[in-house]
Amino acid sequence: MRAVWLREFGGPEVLVPGTAPDPVPGLGQVLIDVAHANITFVETQQRAGRPGPFRVTPPLIPGNGVGGTITAVGPDVDPALIGRRVVSATGGSGGYAQRAAVDTSAPIDVPAGLALDAAVALLADGRTAGMLIDAVGVRPGDRVLVEAAAGGVGSLLVQLAAHAGARVVGAAGGARKVGLLPGLGAEVAVDYRAPDWAERVRAAVGGVDVVLDGVGGAIARTAFELLDRGGRMVSFGLASGEWAAVPAEAAAARDVTLVRPDVPPARMRAYTERALAEAAAGRLRPLIGQRFPLERAAAAHAAIESRAITGKTLLDVS
Incomplete structure (x- = not known):
């Protein structure tokens, strides 16, 4: 072969x-x-x-x-x-x-009516996105910042958070990527390569309640500063080459929860099955x-x- x-x-x-x-x-x-x-x-x-x-x-x-x-x-x-x-x-x-x-x-x-390529695109990213949304407990009205929002996981997070009733801020690198985000459900779309991207987020929604961090590094640390007291943050990627370096002491001082999911394999399989079913029903688009x-x-x-x-x-x- x-x-x-x-x-x-x-x-x-x-x-x-x-x-x-x-x-x-x-x-x-x-x-x-x-x-x-x-x-x-x-x-x-x-x-x-x-x-x-x-x-x-x-x-x-x-x-x-x-x-x-x-x-x-x-x-x-x-x-x-x-x-x-x-x-x-x-x-x-x-x-x-x-x-x-x-x-x-x-x-x-793979459910009937779902193309194989779409199913493969959801195999890892769909379960990851579903797990992250549950882990941070996205609620209606939450202001949710998704980094790397035009990526495989990030594009699904934007959709799932919007379906949960959140106000979604999508952050991506470059105009082409940013232009995709409103079509996925982002209320606000910003280019995190712009030096004033955090100010643009504050001007649009104030602070945020949830950060879904797919970039790490300096972008993640800036996103952390956008969190209001009592916010939640979870990291799922390191597109910058390094994980978010947010000290536990800094999070505790602002009553921010740094979520670190620990999900058994059987539950991860269930997340994949759910993502496939949602896509087959037309409610999730990889x-x-x-x-x-x-x-x-x-x-x-x-x-x-x-x-x-x-x-x-x-x-x-x-």
Whole structure:
């Protein structure tokens, strides 16, 4: 089968197209013919060899999320599963390939009427966005600041917060990204590259009650200062290259809660299922900003690291 290999750490160019043996489903497994593979920011960090809890050891086929059709099952698995459209985690690797064998507990059925590419775009980002909204307890009337609001997770957060009755302030980098935000449900859209972006937020809504931080670094620290007393803040990304460095003492002094979600795997699966159902019903729209053929995985990683992309980046495999 066609696949993309990571044989050494480095820049995007170390992702090299090649071939790999077709996986064979073993006991308790199914085989998925992959139509689309998910790409996450974490995978760009793994490729570069950055330290962290998800570090990998080359050589391997990267990728932890796929969508496609079950075409074969292990000897002890019900053959009735063959033909189902599913999305699935792969266990940490093996996603950038034509086929993937996964445990039967991993795949999630894609609802009728929902395209596979949209389902893959929601596999990781949909569950993350739903979890974050619940973790900070977004309520009607809350003023919610979403950073990286034109990204894969951020674009979903804008929609979910607006559906919850919040007044959403979307912050993104660059005019093209900012222009997308009103269509997602943002009442106010600002460019956080502008030196006066925080003043623009204050002029529009005063302070904010919730910060959903997808940028980290200086942007996150400025966002923290926009929080009114009793506010809540949660970080989900580090587009700036560093996490938010908000001291616990500073948060306590202003009665701000720094939320650190701790959600069991079963609950995360439920968040994915909910996101897929909401999308199938037309109430949630994943923003697929760019897509690349499997063989151009290196270009996809380079695009993500350029920070010029919008929404979700997918690999089209078949």
